[in-house]
Structures are given as structure tokens and as C-alpha cells.
Amino acid sequence: MRPYQFQTADKIAAGCHTLERLNEYLNVLPPVRTALVLSQPSIVKAGYAESVVRQLEQSGIACQLNADVRPEPTDQAIIAIFEKYKDEGYDMVVGIGGGSVLDAAKILSVLATNAMTIEEMLGIDKIAAAGVPLILIPTTSGTGSEVTPNAIVTLPEQELKIGIVSRYLLPQLVIIDPLLTLGLPKPITAATGMDAFTHAFESFISNKANPFSDMFALESMRLISQSIETAYHHGDQADAREAMMLGSMYGGMALTCAGTAAVHAMAYPIGGKFNIPHGVANSMLLPHVLAFNLDAIAHRMNLVASAMGITDSHRCSSGEAADRVLERITKWTSELDIPQDLRSFGVTDLDVPDLAIAASKVTRLMDNNPKQLTVDDIESIYRQLIS
Ligand SMILES: NC(=O)c1ccc[n+]([C@@H]2O[C@H](COP(=O)([O-])OP(=O)(O)OC[C@H]3O[C@@H](n4cnc5c(N)ncnc54)[C@H](O)[C@@H]3O)[C@@H](O)[C@H]2O)c1
Numbered sequence: 203m204r205p206y207q208f209q210t211a212d213k214i215a216a217g218c219h220t221l222e223r224l225n226e227y228l229n230v231l232p233p234v235r236t237a238l239v240l241s242q243p244s245i246v247k248a249g250y251a252e253s254v255v256r257q258l259e260q261s262g263i264a265c266q267l268n269a270d271v272r273p274e275p276t277d278q279a280i281i282a283i284f285e286k287y288k289d290e291g292y293d294m295v296v297g298i299g300g301g302s303v304l305d306a307a308k309i310l311s312v313l314a315t316n317a318m319t320i321e322e323m324l325g326i327d328k329i330a331a332a333g334v335p336l337i338l339i340p341t342t343s344g345t346g347s348e349v350t351p352n353a354i355v356t357l358p359e360q361e362l363k364i365g366i367v368s369r370y371l372l373p374q375l376v377i378i379d380p381l382l383t384l385g386l387p388k389p390i391t392a393a394t395g396m397d398a399f400t401h402a403f404e405s406f407i408s409n410k411a412n413p414f415s416d417m418f419a420l421e422s423m424r425l426i427s428q429s430i431e432t433a434y435h436h437g438d439q440a441d442a443r444e445a446m447m448l449g450s451m452y453g454g455m456a457l458t459c460a461g462t463a464a465v466h467a468m469a470y471p472i473g474g475k476f477n478i479p480h481g482v483a484n485s486m487l488l489p490h491v492l493a494f495n496l497d498a499i500a501h502r503m504n505l506v507a508s509a510m511g512i513t514d515s516h517r518c519s520s521g522e523a524a525d526r527v528l529e530r531i532t533k534w535t536s537e538l539d540i541p542q543d544l545r546s547f548g549v550t551d552l553d554v555p556d557l558a559i560a561a562s563k564v565t566r567l568m569d570n571n572p573k574q575l576t577v578d579d580i581e582s583i584y585r586q587l588i589s
């Protein structure tokens with residue numbers, strides 16, 4: 203096995219009501235005078251963004267709140283925010299919201315200290331210097347972005363989504379407060395929860411899977427499997443929401459060590475061209491890519507089935523375990539109302555060849571897939587989602 207490594211956020215405070223205690227955790231940061239607080243309208247409406255601003259101001263940090271981060275942020279949208287605040291400057295960035303806000307916050311932290319464009323940052327280890335201190339507070343249980351060195355940007359002209367990967371995107375402080383997700387609407391709970399599961403699952407079957415990623419991935423799949431249906435049907439149950447948030451964070455840690463694979467590679471082109479939310483794209487693709495990969499990964503499925511609580515690993519053959527995993531994920535698709543038709547997002551048969559070529563070029567992730575996909579294989583999987 204090749205050497206493996208793991209690096210994540212400096213400090214993570216987790217548990218119900220941790221948001222209200224934000225100031226207690228600030229000692230991990232250097233002294234700062236001003237903060238740019240990024241968020242989304244739903245988070246402002248719930249009072250969470252205001253809570254951040256009030257607490258930071260009590261600690262003597264002057265805040266500017268921008269709650270206009272749109273889902274799946276584009277490079278221009280992030281630059282527009284930077285242009286608005288760069289003259290006055292900011293010593294710290296706080297992101298409180300879903301993965302879209304967290305990714306935008308990460309990029310705004312490094313834009314403050316690097317004379318680089320977002321385009322120059324795309325890819326692995328392109329960012330020259332550390333950003334200003336960064337605090338990330340997730341409000342969805344999905345991306346795990348709070349603990350990964352990744353930020354995903356939508357590039358509308360190229361009809362693509364591309365990742366920036368750099369240790370300088372890791373935050374100094376993360377607050378995991380499950381209470382922030384109690385009001386998450388059902389479709390977002392479903393799509394983001396399945397995204398989190400996909401991070402764990404793809405990391406576990408990745409060609410780069412290793413003892414670190416396996417540990418996080420199995421625990422992530424255990425937590426998500428036992429709580430996703432409760433979180434969806436009874437969103438006010440804090441225990442299920444806490445399990446989902448931890449599952450999502452562990453999924454992020456797993457993908458940091460091992461990388462995601464073909465599901466994510468195929469989700470980026472349909473997200474970039476047809477604005478399909480990231481979680482929805484992944485949830486739609488997961489059962490189909492899993493079925494394609496199944497013969498190559500059957501030997502790992504006993505452990506997955508056991509973590510998911512759907513078999514006793516000692517009494518079940520690998521083939522049986524693999525079937526049960528696929529069955530359970532397919533059951534979630536209908537139980538959680540995951541969309542199943544790409545046509546409803548405007549995708550037609552004619553789009554498939556270009557989408558397949560674009561997905562095949564996401565080699566950073568395709569190379570992690572346990573089974574090689576030809577462009578024809580990718581086309582055939584997309585076509586299964588066009589009724
Ligand atoms: N950096 C990474 O490691 C990583 C990993 C996976 C995905 N991503 C990226 O993250 C983005 C997707 O993030 P996401 O799936 O968390 O969704 P999101 O941030 O786009 O949010 C989706 C919707 O949920 C709403 N919302 C968020 N929290 C809420 C709450 N608590 N209550 C009510 N509404 C709430 C938002 O306002 C928004 O309308 C994509 O751009 C994706 O590419 C990044």
C-alpha cells in the first residue's frame with residue numbers, strides 16, 4: 203500500500219448549542235479586528251448568522267455580513283463579493299451555511315492574501331500562501347466541506363464545476379451544532395444526506411482507500427444509515443440530526459484521505475451545465491454507478507453492509523452483502539423522494555455524449571474509481587437516468 207496521510211481543521215467543537223458558545227472557542231485564532239461573515243438568506247432568517255455577528259462583536263471583532271451566497275457558487279459571484287469588501291479589507295472570514303457558503307468562505311479567505319485569480323487557484327496545491335483565519339459552521343449535513351481542503355467552483359462559461367484543493371483552505375475553527383439543521387427542508391435533508399453517504403461510500407471503495415479513510419468512511423456510513431430516514435421524516439429529532447452531522451463530517455474526513463470517484467466525476471458536468479444541485483446529482487447517480495462497480499467491489503461489501511446494519515458480516519457471502527447494499531440504497535432513493543429523471547432538469551439524449559466526455563475528463567476523481575469507465579459506459583449510466 204502506498205503511504206497515506208491526513209490533515210484537517212485545527213479545532214472542531216461539536217454538540218448541541220455550540221454555536222451559542224462561539225466566543226469560548228476563539229482562542230485558537232490569532233487576534234483579529236474585522237470579520238467578513240458569509241451566509242445564505244435561510245440562515246439569516248433562522249437567526250443563526252445574527253448570532254455569529256453578535257457574539258463576535260462582543261469579542262471586539264467588527265463584522266460585515268454578506269448573506270447573498272447563492273447555491274453552487276460561480277467564480278464571478280465569489281469575485282463580486284471579494285471586490286465589494288477588498289478595499290476595506292477583512293482579517294478573518296466566517297462561513298455559516300451549506301457547502302456553497304463554506305466553499306465561498308474558503309476561497310474568500312485565500313483571495314485576501316494571494317494576488318491570484320480563482321482560475322489560477324483551480325487544481326491541486328496551486329495556492330501560494332495561507333489565507334486569513336477561517337471559521338466554518340455547516341448548516342447542512344452533506345458536503346463535509348468544513349473539514350476538507352477542497353472548494354468547488356461553478357464555471358458557467360465552461361459549463362463545468364471544478365475543485366480547488368489546498369491545505370490553505372482548511373479552517374482554524376469548525377463549529378458542528380446539530381440544532382442548526384433542525385429546520386432543514388426534507389428535499390435538502392435527503393439530497394445532502396445522500397451526498398454525505400456518497401463521500402463515505404466512494405472513499406471506502408476508492409483506489410486510494412487506506413486505514414485512515416476506512417475508519418472515517420465506515421463510521422460515517424453507520425451513522426448515516428441509522429439516521430437518514432428519521433432525519434428525513436422527523437426533522438426535529440436532534441439525535442438523528444446529530445448523527446447526520448457527524449456522519450457528514452466523517453465523510454469529509456474520509457474523502458480528504460481517499461478521494462471520491464465516478465459518482466462525483468459524473469455529477470460535476472450535470473451540475474455545471476444544468477444547475478442540478480450537487481446532492482441531487484450524486485443521489486441520482488449513486489445506485490447506477492454502484493451497480494456498475496459492484497463486481498469489482500464485492501469483496502469490500504461485507505464491511506459496508508455490516509456498518510449499514512443490514513447484515514451480520516459473518517453470515518453473509520460477499521455477493522449477498524453487495525446485493526443488500528444496492529437494495530438499501532435503491533430503497534432510500536424512493537423513500538427519500540430522490541428525483542430519478544434527468545429530463546426533469548432539461549437533460550436530453552442529445553446532451554449525453556458531451557456530458558460523458560466532460561465526466562471522463564474529471565481524471566482527479568475517475569482515477570480513484572475501482573473499475574475503469576469508458577466514455578460508452580458513462581453514456582450508458584447517464585441514459586439510465588433519462589426515461
Ligand atoms: N468542499 C467540499 O469538500 C465539497 C464537497 C461536496 C460538495 N461541495 C459543494 O457544496 C455545494 C453544495 O452544498 P450543500 O449541498 O450543503 O447545499 P447549499 O449550500 O447549496 O444549500 C442548499 C440550500 O439549502 C439551504 N439551507 C442550508 N442550510 C439550511 C438550513 N439549516 N435550514 C434551511 N435551509 C438551509 C440554502 O439556503 C440553499 O438554498 C456545492 O457547490 C458542492 O459542489 C463541496
Ligand SMILES: [Fe+2]
Pocket residue numbers: 345397398401466480484
Ligand atoms: Fe459531494
